[in-house]
Amino acid sequence: MSTLICRCYYKMSCKRRNEDEQKKYAKKAANFWSMGLLSSMKDPELLMKEDDKIVAIKDKYPKAHYHFLVLPKENICSLAKVTKDHLQLLKHMDKVGQELAESHPTSNFKLGYHAEASMSRLHLHVVSDDFNSTCLKTKKHWNTFTTDFFVPSSKIISEVEKHGEVIFITKDEIKKFMDTPLKCHKCNFLAKNMPSLKSHILIHLKKLL
DNA sequence: GTTCTAGAAC
């Protein structure tokens, strides 16, 4: 009888332990996305260019016809960790970004950083200005690239040159940028929703000869 | 960052 009770308790504690383990792993998995760029950096499918200081990759979910990321090999978490010591690195990242842009001369490119990035590891966006991509789905996507939430690489460099660090915008300003009405980046068209904006921007694509 | 989906908007 007592053996049975012991077995029962043992089973219960095992079950409990498994549930705890499951919860722990689920939590880990749920938070792991913010480290996604680290695995992308190591993915040969995405690699565009590499040297001793940086890695350039294709964005896994491109928000335009061309969308690359330039990341330092040094583990710099975000713009908040950038100091004057990183000036040469920032300039090098910018140069690599410009070279990537120049290798696709039929498109115009924007080079810049998101004022507040979701993913860990500093990354410079090198993105063509068509924004015609199935991966660009939400108002947030749109406004992170077409409002001043997108900070030009040149501006970041001059801020670090002048102040030794990046000047940050407030949470209120970030919210203001995210709440900006859906406006075409090439004309005054105001869209009532994402599908209408996505079909509108097609008129600005360069015509094929 | 993406996926999923409830319920708002139409």
Place this chain on the structure above:
DNA sequence: GTTCTAGAAC
């Protein structure tokens, strides 16, 4: 009824 957005995800 369908389309679309916004918030949770353990």
